[in-house]
Amino acid sequence: MSFDPSCPVPAPDGPLVTLAHGGGGRAMHRLLAEHIGPSVGDGALRHDGAVVDVVRDGGRLAVTTDSFVVTPLFFPGGDIGKLAVYGTVNDLVATGAEPRVLTLGLILEEGLPLATLDRVLASIRSAADEAGVRVATGDTKVVERGKGDGVFINTTGLGEVPSSVEIGAWKVREGDAVLVSGDVGRHGMAVLSVRESLGFATPIESDCGSLLPNWRALQAANVVPSCMRDCTRGGLAASVVEIGGAADVDIVLDEGSIPVDPGVRAACEILGLDAVHLACEGRMVVFARAEDADTALAALKSVEPSAARIGTVTEGTGRVWLRDAYGGERLLDLPLGEALPRIC
Amino acid sequence: MKYVDEFRDPAAVRALAEELRQATTRPWRIMEVCGGQTHAFVRFGIDRLLPDGVELIHGPGCPVCVTSVEVIDRALALAARPDVVFCTFGDMLRVPGSTTDLLQVKAAGGDVRTVYSPLDAVKLAQQLPDKQVVFFAVGFETTAPGAAMAVHHAAQAGIDNFSVLVAHVLVPPALEAIAGAEDTAVNGFLAAGHVCTVMGTEAYRPLAEHYSMPIVVTGFEPTDLLRGLLACVRQLEEGRAEVENAYERAVRDEGNPAARTMVERVFEPVEQQWRGIGALPASGLGLREAYHRFDAARRFDLPPGEGREDPECRAGEVLRGVCKPEDCAAFGNRCTPDHPLGAPMVSSEGACAAYYRYRRTA
Structure with missing residues (x-):
């Protein structure tokens, strides 16, 4: 018989994501203003659409989209946030593009600790900074408990392929x-x-x-x-x-x-x-x-x-x-x- | 990597292949019993280094492949029950039953989970007291000790919502059936090294003697395979028929006494149905009476399996070494790993899967 040293009463997770956070009301605005905005920049909340300056001097637009559903959310060497940024950045790089902006779609599961969300957002921010990309816009939805896996993320990336580069x-x-x-x-x-x-x-x-x-x-x-x-x-x-x-x-x-x-x-x-x-x-x-x-x-x-x-x-x-x-x-x-x- | 690289060293492999070539003066047909060996031969291309005289016959040692369709049908019926959490090794997920497979059952809502150890299933039963947790106990003597341990542990801890669907098979009776068959094509055997790690070598002595066939306990790395073949060919060339251990670093004559004791405490030999071979006396394991309450086949009212197999599939002949995967008309067209007609195309130890994965040229 093995001995399980973990405490049978789980420690409280602090405030949790609730369905209200996805409802479009005050709770949602607080989520955006207090958690998502400060982490990934207010581009993600100003407007559902964004106007971005991606392509100059005869370059071509590179575009890619990817969804991230990894379990567990945190693993040795990374987490879903880092993955969501680099996965899309790398797809752009493979076309020969210079990554410019990302969109950030979050699907949160009811009951997700806000502290966990904050960790994911901080990770998104640091990865985006490192790759030199900006989160231009985004979207957040909340699904009922049991209908998600904590956090699902979709990122779409835009980049510029210089006219001198042709790779494929x-x-x-x-x-x-x-x-x-x-x-x-x-x-x-x-x-x-x-x-x-x-x-x-x-x-x-x-x-x-x-x-x-x-x-x-x-x-x-x-x-x-x-x-x-x-x-x-x-x-x-x-x-x-x-x-x-x-x-x-x-x-x-x-x-x-x-x-x-x-x-x-x-x-x-x-x-x-x-x-x-x-x-x-x-x-x-x-x-x-x-x-x-x-x-x-x-x-x-x-x-x-x-x-x-x-x-x-x-x-x-x-x-x-x-x-x-x-x-x-x-x-x-x-x-x-x-x-x-x-x-x- | 330590413990692997030295057994894959190209210079050592070439030297052994040359030694084997010099030792072979007549044609010999040698069966590697274990599907793990079949895969290693084909994956490392060792079969292509053999002298013309040495032909490999692929044996029945793929536990997934020899599990009868009736048993798989029972597993599927169990896995579909809403009160059941069905635990299995990953290999079994895509093996076709009469109409479906475990992955389909899972997609349709069945609670099917992959485990690495039978004890994980017992742990799950403790965590889910309102569910019936069933472990699909398949495999040769290598996996039987783990299943025996799980049952023993459940009995000691009084875990009543755990049971096992037993389909364990034993190697020596299968060797006997192949060696004793009138149309047997086999001159000697490479016995499955890891089975012998548990069971030891003594069960093979009467077989080697009675059928006058050398049986060489063999490992799974390139130099292991060649050393096993070399020992077998030398015996054949010299007219000897002995049990020989060419996997000394893992196998002792007495096997693993603690594991054998656990298997003998929980299980007893029973007649078992082998896919492609038929029923063989005392070739499988059943729970002893003291553990009958952990037998999923007794606990649940299971419909008799339909046991329908695809008529085009020649898995039985492949498993008996009568034909090679490429001799089957369905191989690589109607039957692929995406749409397997039989288990040898699914399992990572199946001969058809090995040929498809490594040998297909088109």
């Missing part, structure tokens, strides 16, 4: 080098470890972070990638498989060169999972012309030392191959859904 799967060519901006699989394993109470002796921290510094380093080194893609759900595998399919080329990855944190690798061995399929939230795969590969790698390593060159684009029909240490190759495919831990 259609630019990928046979012979391109494939690089990854850092070790893969950490976010997926960090969330799994807290969700399933796996209790690893060495906590695995999410890689949740902005890819803007990585992109800036590439630009400073005068590298124009043919394609960049942030690795999120489905991990490195999903990003590479998508690009291979879109570019109609085969991609050969050298399994041994894919960087994986030793803790993540050990956890994968225990659970029967493959790190290339686990989610990342601060990593991207970069395709560059072979002659730029060394420069690109050096630029990526200056931001994150675990960055690596992991493969090559070959002629083909959209398949991705993993070359193993014994000279064999196997097909890398998307898993059907969530990875299911095996029995024995």
Whole structure:
């Protein structure tokens, strides 16, 4: 019989989110004025619409939207607020854009402690500041208890792609080098470890972070990638498989060169999972012309030392191959859904 | 990574493959019993390093695959009950029953939860006293001790809202059925290393002797697999048929006495239905009388399972080593991991899933 040291009477959470906070009345205005506004700036509450100055001098508008529903809200290395900012910022970065503004949609569950909301908002603020984006407008709804998971967040991001930048799967060519901006699989394993109470002796921290510094380093080194893609759900595998399919080329990855944190690798061995399929939230795969590969790698390593060159684009029909240490190759495919831990 | 890298070292793998090539003078067909071994062979491409004379036959050692459709139908019926919280290992979620699977039942409102340990299900039963918590006890001798521990713990703590739906299977009777079959294609076995970690090696001695087949206890890393094959081929070439342990770092002859005692206290051998193989005497585990009150099959009035299988699926032949996944007409077109016709296409230990995942070229 194990002994549970937690106190049977939970400590009071302080004031909670109630349905009134979503009702459009005084409670809602207080929520905006006292919690959301001070944290993320009053752009989020002045008006439902915002006029923003995003594109200048022949640049193009980049737009992306993403919803965040992570459980638990706080995990080693990050939280849903940080995730909601960087997830959208990274989607913009992968198009070659300079992120400018975000919109912030909050769906709060009745009963959420306001202190928890404040922590999430503070995290949104600090991530937005770091990425140099402004929350231009937003929306807040409250759903009944049991109909949400504490907080759901939607962010839409707008950015500017300079006229000199053209990045996308259609630019990928046979012979391109494939690089990854850092070790893969950490976010997926960090969330799994807290969700399933796996209790690893060495906590695995999410890689949740902005890819803007990585992109800036590439630009400073005068590298124009043919394609960049942030690795999120489905991990490195999903990003590479998508690009291979879109570019109609085969991609050969050298399994041994894919960087994986030793803790993540050990956890994968225990659970029967493959790190290339686990989610990342601060990593991207970069395709560059072979002659730029060394420069690109050096630029990526200056931001994150675990960055690596992991493969090559070959002629083909959209398949991705993993070359193993014994000279064999196997097909890398998307898993059907969530990875299911095996029995024995 | 310590304890893994040294067993995946490319130089060591190439040296062992060369040694195996030199040791092989005649064709041999060797069955790796465990689905974990099948996946390791295909994932690391070790099967492609073997000399022409050595052919691998994939064995029935995938617990998900050999669980009969009738049992899965009963699990589905239980999981759909509003008073039940149904706990399972993740592998079972997508295995098709006659009409549906556990993920569909969950989407339709059934309370289906993935657990990593049977004891987590007992804990859940304590937290949810108004619910009936059922654990789906599947697996070979490797997972049986955990299930036995859970039942024993529930009995000691008087946790009456916990029960188990038992579908445990045992390896030696399956080996006997394969070795003794008239059309057997197998010359020797690589026994499943982790089963032997629990049960030890003694149960295999009479089999090796009676059927004159070498049985080599084998691990799961590339050098483990090659060492197991090498030992098996050497025995065959020399005309020996012995039980040999090539997984010394994990397996002792006596196994794990504490785990065996717990299994023997809670369970007794019973006849068991194997998907694709049929009923085998004393090939499964049932709860002993003292623990009958924790038997979900007795506690709940369960309809007899329909047990309908897709006629095109050749899972049974794949599980007996009679055919390879690619020999099945449905493989890779009508039957894929997205739309599996049979369990070997679902499970992370199923041979069809291994071939689909790593070998498909189109």
